[in-house]
Amino acid sequence: MTSRIIDLLRTGQPDQTVTIQGWVRTRREQKEFCFVEVNDGSSMAGLQAVLHQDLPNYTELVKQLNTGASVEMSGxxxxxxxxxxxxxxxxxxxxxxxxxxxxxxxxxxxxxxFEFLREIAHLRGRTNTLGAVFRVRNACATAIHQFFQERGFLWVHTPIISANDCEGAGELFTVTALDLKQVPLTETKDVDYSQDFFGRRAFLTVSGQLEAEIMAMAFTNVYTFGPTFRAENSNTSRHLAEFWMIEPEMAFCDLNGNMDLAEAFLKHIFRYVLEHCPEDMEFFNQRIDNSVLATADNIINNSFERITYTEAIALLEKADRKFEFPVSWGLDLQSEHERYLAEELFKKPTIVTDYPAAIKAFYMRLNDDGKTVRAMDILAPKIGEIVGGSQREERLDVLERRIQDLGLPQDDLWWYLDLRRFGTVPHAGFGLGFERVVQFMTGMTNIRDVIPFPRTPLNAEF
Structure with missing residues (x-):
């Protein structure tokens, strides 16, 4: 039976007979024997094997044990x-x-x-850094499911193909089966999507939230965890065209409950990864960012600061520094503003609530002042916004007015409005970008290096 190298490094004992499989990292030849380090991806460190010259075909064998060769060794x-x-x-x-x-x-x-390694994404998982990234990514995913499953949440698989633009940003990939050489047109020369596969225009989803709300109205607490897409032509270190999102949705829940869950959620993920990937996290702390472990400790052992958007604007206006982007009530917070609040002012994760309605989505619950909504963003040191969420608008008349004021197609949202007609309840939820949290946790500076096969403008090689 083959043993995992990580298990042997932790608990293997002398005189134990084992078989390992993996890839050669290094080879050092001596006069009478050869040292070979083998790694199977289960840990940062490999296991050193000693080959003595009395092995059959020793000379020919050693010549084959170059870096990258795949081997099985017993002994x-x-x-x-x-x-x-x-x-x-x-x-x-x-x-x-x-x-x-x-x-x-x-x-x-x-x-x-890292730029070179992106060009050989089919091999970069064999490096120390990317190997550590993907083990941490796996641990994060495990922690996410554990957190929600232990609390009785139902994991729902929301559609990847959608007819709705949940966020209203308009940067969606179109899904079509039309012959692009003979695209049918309407009398007004627009694409006639009525002749397409779904009989209407369809997209790759940017969020599973609206469908999660449907399921929460039947199962109380649900969460999604799957791929989402955005056709934003951006080549920054913060953007991907394909990324994964975690989106819980809770019935009978208000903004305070939403914030409490999101804070506990982040703490759980960091705690789990520190317990299950200690060597990898120590590596990041030594080689990538020497504040990685301190950041994790900050997340786990501090209560998050909570302030309103109005309070945040006042603090930014009083800041003894000049920002590149203007600070004014009614404008959205930029990354530099978010990082100032979390990194410099409070020095810990900060939750900002009650944003102006004009800069937030239609589905967020309107406050009694008629100007702000029950939104929340969690701002993290070094990265800015890491979680975004809100209490949802459960009142039919208010939601209809919001949709009308924003000029959204109400007919397309008939089913969403039905949720407010039949057994509506206060409910809330949030979204966490999976790659964003892995990036934050590891200290990696480019989001393309925390997903195995990044999809960005002009890049879908692997």
Whole structure:
């Protein structure tokens, strides 16, 4: 039976007979034996194997053990005399599954830029940094499901193909089966989507929120966790065309309950990752950003600051610094404003609530002042907004007025309005960008380096 290297490094004992499989990281030849480090992706560190020259075909075998070669090795664990490693494998049999030409294998024992590694995304998971990123990403996903499942939430699979622009941003990918060489047109020369597959225009979804609201009206507490898409022509380090979102929706819940859940949620994710990926997080702290562990501690052990948008604007106006973007009530907060509040002023995650209705979505509950809505954003040090949510508008008459005032097609939202006609309740929810939280947790500066195969303008190679 094959053993995972991480398990052997943690609990393997001398005289234990084991078999490992993985890829060669390094090879060092001595006069009578050869040291080979093998890594199977389960941990940052590999297991050192010692091959003695009395192995069959030793000379020919060693020539094949280049960096990147895939191998299976069986033997006995022995105490290691080398510093920094407790055990090593005394190899008794070695099989090389696939070689790697050292002249052409692009991953050598040296530092590679992240830009270069994006060009070889099919191999970059074998590097220390990206390997650590994807193990942390996996732990984050596990923590997310654990958090909601332990609280009785139902995981719902909302559609990837949608006819609605939930956020009203208009930057959607169109889904079509029309022949692009012979696109049918209406009398006004617009594309005739009535002849398309769905009989109407369809898109890749930007959010599963509206469908999650439907399910919350039957199951009380639900969450989505899946891919979303935005056709924003941006090449910044903060944007992807395909990204994953977590969106819980809770019936019989107000803004305060929403904030409480979101805070507990972030704390749980960070705590879980620190417990399950300690070596990877220590690596990020040493090699990527020396405040990674302090940031995690800040999230876990501090109560989040809570202020209103109006209070935030007042604090920004009093700030003893000049911002690039203007600060004025009614304008949206920019990243520099968000980071100032979380990083410099409060020095911990900060929840801003009650934004002007004019800059927020139609579905957010209108406050009694008629000017602000029950919205909330969680601002995190170093990254700005990490969670966005709100209490939803459950009053039919108010929601209809909001839709009309914003000029949205009310007929397309008949089913959404029906939720307010048949058993409406106060409800709330939020969205967390999965890549954003992985980026925040690891200290990686570019969001393209926390997803295995980034989709960005002019880039869908892998």
């Amino acid at each position: 006995v664990l022995v105490a290691s005399p080398a510093k920094g490693q407790r055990i090593e494998l005394k190899a008794e049999s070695v099989t090389v599954y696939g070689g790697a030409d050292p002249e052409t294998y692009p991953l050598q024992k040296k530092r590679h830029s």
